[in-house]
Amino acid sequence: MPDTTNAYDSSHTRGPGEQEYDDAAGYYVHGDPIQDTKAPGGPLEEMWGTRQFEAKIANPANRRRLSIIVVGTGLAGASAAATLGEAGYVVKSFCYQDSPRRAHSIAAQGGINAAKNYKGDGDSVYRLFYDTIKGGDYRSRESNVYRLAEVSVNIIDQCVAQGVPFAREYGGLLDNRSFGGVQVSRTFYARGQTGQQLLIGAYQALERQVAAGTVRCYTRHEMLELVVVDGRARGIIVRDLVTGEIETYFADVVVLASGGYGNVFYLSTNAMNSNVTASWRAHRKGALMANPCYTQIHPTCIPVTGTHQSKLTLMSESLRNDGRIWVPKSNSDCDKDPREIAEEDRDYYLERIYPAFGNLVPRDIASRQAKNVCDEGRGVGPEVDGVRRGVYLDFSDAIERLGRDAIESKYGNLFDMYARITGEDPYEVPMRIYPAVHYVMGGLWVDYDLQSTIPGLFVTGEANFSDHGANRLGASALMQGLADGYFVLPNTIRDYLAEGPFEKVPDDHPAVLEAQEAVRSRVQKFLTTNGTRSVDSYHRELGNIMWEYCGMERTEDGLRKAIDLIRGLREDFHRNVRVLGTAESINQSLEKAGRVADFFELGELMCIDALNRRESCGGHFRGESQTDDGEALRHDDQYAYVAAWEWQGEDQDPVLHKENLTYEFVEMKQRSYK
Amino acid sequence: MRITLKIWRQPNSTEPGAMVDYALDDVSEDMSFLEMLDVLNEQLISAGEEPVAFDSDCREGICGSCGLMINGQAHGPEVTTTCQLHMRSFQDGDEIVIEPWRADPFPVLKDLMVDRRAFDRMIAAGGYISVNTGAAPDAHAVPVPKEKADRAFDVATCIGCGACVAACPNGSASLFLGAKITHLGELPQGQAERDLRVVNMVGQHDLEGFGGCTNIGECTAACPKEIPLDVISRLNWDLHAALRHGH
Numbered sequence: 065m066p067d068t069t070n071a072y073d074s075s076h077t078r079g080p081g082e083q084e085y086d087d088a089a090g091y092y093v094h095g096d097p098i099q100d101t102k103a104p105g106g107p108l109e110e111m112w113g114t115r116q117f118e119a120k121i122a123n124p125a126n127r128r129r130l131s132i133i134v135v136g137t138g139l140a141g142a143s144a145a146a147t148l149g150e151a152g153y154v155v156k157s158f159c160y161q162d163s164p165r166r167a168h169s170i171a172a173q174g175g176i177n178a179a180k181n182y183k184g185d186g187d188s189v190y191r192l193f194y195d196t197i198k199g200g201d202y203r204s205r206e207s208n209v210y211r212l213a214e215v216s217v218n219i220i221d222q223c224v225a226q227g228v229p230f231a232r233e234y235g236g237l238l239d240n241r242s243f244g245g246v247q248v249s250r251t252f253y254a255r256g257q258t259g260q261q262l263l264i265g266a267y268q269a270l271e272r273q274v275a276a277g278t279v280r281c282y283t284r285h286e287m288l289e290l291v292v293v294d295g296r297a298r299g300i301i302v303r304d305l306v307t308g309e310i311e312t313y314f315a316d317v318v319v320l321a322s323g324g325y326g327n328v329f330y331l332s333t334n335a336m337n338s339n340v341t342a343s344w345r346a347h348r349k350g351a352l353m354a355n356p357c358y359t360q361i362h363p364t365c366i367p368v369t370g371t372h373q374s375k376l377t378l379m380s381e382s383l384r385n386d387g388r389i390w391v392p393k394s395n396s397d398c399d400k401d402p403r404e405i406a407e408e409d410r411d412y413y414l415e416r417i418y419p420a421f422g423n424l425v426p427r428d429i430a431s432r433q434a435k436n437v438c439d440e441g442r443g444v445g446p447e448v449d450g451v452r453r454g455v456y457l458d459f460s461d462a463i464e465r466l467g468r469d470a471i472e473s474k475y476g477n478l479f480d481m482y483a484r485i486t487g488e489d490p491y492e493v494p495m496r497i498y499p500a501v502h503y504v505m506g507g508l509w510v511d512y513d514l515q516s517t518i519p520g521l522f523v524t525g526e527a528n529f530s531d532h533g534a535n536r537l538g539a540s541a542l543m544q545g546l547a548d549g550y551f552v553l554p555n556t557i558r559d560y561l562a563e564g565p566f567e568k569v570p571d572d573h574p575a576v577l578e579a580q581e582a583v584r585s586r587v588q589k590f591l592t593t594n595g596t597r598s599v600d601s602y603h604r605e606l607g608n609i610m611w612e613y614c615g616m617e618r619t620e621d622g623l624r625k626a627i628d629l630i631r632g633l634r635e636d637f638h639r640n641v642r643v644l645g646t647a648e649s650i651n652q653s654l655e656k657a658g659r660v661a662d663f664f665e666l667g668e669l670m671c672i673d674a675l676n677r678r679e680s681c682g683g684h685f686r687g688e689s690q691t692d693d694g695e696a697l698r699h700d701d702q703y704a705y706v707a708a709w710e711w712q713g714e715d716q717d718p719v720l721h722k723e724n725l726t727y728e729f730v731e732m733k734q735r736s737y738k
Numbered sequence: 739m740r741i742t743l744k745i746w747r748q749p750n751s752t753e754p755g756a757m758v759d760y761a762l763d764d765v766s767e768d769m770s771f772l773e774m775l776d777v778l779n780e781q782l783i784s785a786g787e788e789p790v791a792f793d794s795d796c797r798e799g800i801c802g803s804c805g806l807m808i809n810g811q812a813h814g815p816e817v818t819t820t821c822q823l824h825m826r827s828f829q830d831g832d833e834i835v836i837e838p839w840r841a842d843p844f845p846v847l848k849d850l851m852v853d854r855r856a857f858d859r860m861i862a863a864g865g866y867i868s869v870n871t872g873a874a875p876d877a878h879a880v881p882v883p884k885e886k887a888d889r890a891f892d893v894a895t896c897i898g899c900g901a902c903v904a905a906c907p908n909g910s911a912s913l914f915l916g917a918k919i920t921h922l923g924e925l926p927q928g929q930a931e932r933d934l935r936v937v938n939m940v941g942q943h944d945l946e947g948f949g950g951c952t953n954i955g956e957c958t959a960a961c962p963k964e965i966p967l968d969v970i971s972r973l974n975w976d977l978h979a980a981l982r983h984g985h
Contacts, residue, residue: 166795170796171800182878218872221876222871227922227927229887229894229921230877231891232884232887254894267861268861269869271862271865272862274862275863281858283858335796335797372766372773378798484822487824550871598779644787649750649848650847650848653789
């Protein structure tokens with residue numbers, strides 16, 4: 065890797081936008097700055113209260129005449145649809161799954177953060193805010209993050225009242241645990257399936273509204289286009305995945321809660337069908353896509369075993385509370401039975417390098433160090449393509465200290481899951497883990513109201529870019545999803561809705577016909593290409609490019625190469641993809657083709673965004689920007705901005721709009737976990 | 739490994755279906771069952787034949803999307819979801835029969851996909867605790883004894899996959915129903931609607947065309963989340979209590 069660190073003159077102070085390097089020159093066009101105009105000024109503690117008061121209210125009688133489309137039924141979507149239904153609006157809820165209960169929030173294991181300070185260990189709203197800003201490496205908005213911490217407290221109350229069976233202590237009160245990168249116990253959990261239990265709570269609230277007649281659910285429907293009329297989002301075009309029918313739905317406002325796009329990497333911990341299409345179609349209609357390159361790599365996944373692999377399985381990060389991570393000191397020990405490797409021959413590398421945080425360092429650090437030791441040839445487990453990609457996560461000390469029963473009651477289901485997938489017993493032999501793509505912090509740009517740059521289009525949860533900055537703390541994704549859905553959006557959206565109902569859109573409005581035609585012709589094109597390669601084979605190849613060049617570590621050369629490779633592969637895809645079957649029936653290859661086509665365009669933008677950001681921050685490590693001892697080096701004077709990209713058209717360079725991030729309440733510091 | 743597959747192919751819910759044979763070479767024992775089907779589908783696509791449609795999403799054993807009858811057993815020979823079943827559970831040279839869930843309230847949509855919306859309708863009939871957003875008391879206002887919280891959690895692990903129905907000779911969804919009744923009925927928050935919940939949910943269950951429970955126990959044997967059979971006793975107990983209370 066080229067060592068250009070010393071070439072960077074850190075003594076010169078530049079304002080954001082004044083870049084010493086412009087690696088992405090030639091790939092993009094400079095645009096006007098963008099800013100959030102919705103957050104009221106004043107003290108952090110008062111902003112949310114002020115905004116709620118200022119946001120207009122639609123009176124209850126009028127709400128029956130106001131309609132809302134919500135796309136996605138995960139934590140953000142189901143909670144929003146349920147809450148808006150309760151408020152009396154007419155809500156239509158869409159998901160591609162056969163039931164709202166199956167949204168991918170269901171797979172989150174570890175827990176949900178809330179500043180309840182039930183442990184009396186010094187936690188507070190301010191500390192959660194501070195930890196989140198710091199964890200995001202100073203690349204998120206103070207206003208949004210403070211609000212997130214503030215409403216976190218209400219989320220737990222809400223979920224408990226719904227019957228979410230959180231873990232409890234013998235006194236009957238809620239239990240907490242600490243989670244990756246944090247030194248207080250603020251994480252509420254339901255064994256290893258917190259996401260499922262929270263989602264079921266939100267889903268049940270949603271079904272309650274279905275019964276009450278305020279929400280109508282459209283399952284097995286996929287959004288394929290956004291309808292924008294006179295500059296406002298007014299509806300969506302969907303494909304009924306069972307009949308193949310292309311249908312149009314109108315509303316006064318559209319909410320995207322369609323999740324993240326980690327599947328651009330093909331192998332990830334995302335559900336197989338998670339995709340970017342809803343967001344990407346909105347992006348093509350004018351919504352800015354912010355920080356697309358911000359990907360979180362999760363350190364504790366089950367390593368890859370072979371080329372047949374369709375996805376990666378995450379093991380909850382809570383395992384790092386009791387498991388000790390190590391590899392052999394010498395690569396000659398890598399193929400030995402780990403139980404036969406003496407204590408002095410083991411390298412507990414996280415405890416060694418980061419004594420204060422040890423095995424609980426943030427995810428990006430844990431991930432990168434795992435990659436480093438494997439790249440050094442000290443990885444363990446089976447060799448795939450000539451490299452052992454795994455490190456041990458060892459519970460033998462914890463089992464000795466706490467007893468097997470205690471470990472079993474804390475992590476039993478995770479241990480069972482591991483045993484099932486690998487065929488090894490983790491109570492006897494240390495687990496093996498390796499990093500995998502898990503979450504994306506990038507997404508559609510939204511203001512404090514969670515409104516995108518298209519009026520009437522709101523974006524929540526993982527689909528928006530807000531709150532997590534360049535990295536996400538463990539147990540914060542569930543918090544953001546529910547905060548947005550239960551508490552933030554229902555309060556901010558009313559300011560927009562109070563102007564409605566908007567004039568009815570005629571069925572034959574040119575914008576509607578254009579959107580319908582765009583969907584039909586896309587579908588037809590895939591079915592008539594008659595090529596030779598399957599959609600999956602392209603997806604896998606795209607994923608390899610993304611992981612190799614836009615994954616845990618990126619370099620200028622690698623990213624340039626990736627852009628060329630993606631462009632070539634995309635062209636080949638459109639010429640040579642083979643999609644069999646018809647448009648008028650269930651056709652999973654057709655569904656995938658549309659998603660992969662959008663992943664190609666997104667993947668290219670991710671590389672351009674990564675190329676532009678010549679700094680290491682959060683989960684994004686740029687090879688050209690590191691300290692002398694190999695730690696991530698941020699450049700606040702050049703890159704303390706949100707990169708919000710505007711679509712200009714196929715084969716046209718995107719426009720970069722920067723939102724400068726200013727820190728009034730927290731001092732920006734280089735992270736150090738040593 | 740070399741495997742022969744017999745798979746139910748059905749173009750849609752109205753046309754008839756039939757079993758079709760396929761041969762697969764080079765199956766690795768590390769593949770999940772669904773990855774094995776992915777490999778088959780790649781093979782079919784390159785031969786110009788439509789791939790086999792089946793539901794799957796998280797492939798981590800939690801979303802409940804996947805559901806196949808494998809050699810007559812719901813999810814196959816192990817107590818787990820189909821996505822967490824691995825080919826190491828089979829032998830070289832095996833013949834494997836794959837069908838969709840079998841139950842009238844789960845009509846086949848295509849090949850191995852069925853429509854399970856009846857489950858959503860049962861939840862909508864009362865499988866929730868009525869609390870409006872923002873109207874909740876502090877989470878510590880009502881302590882829940884740990885044993886009850888644990889029990890509620892254990893049964894709340896139901897993923898709604900439908901294996902219980904597919905395994906039941908009567909096509910009953912009593913295990914699914916019992917799990918939800920028990921989950922919410924264990925908690926202090928769930929008491930207010932306990933009577934009404936069970937009456938309405940059981941009513942919807944019967945309306946959907948699910949069969950009655952005759953305590954055969956195939957449901958719990960097939961359940962990937964090991965929901966215990968006694969949730970059905972709880973269901974019956976609650977139903978009788980509700981009827982006694984005049985519902």
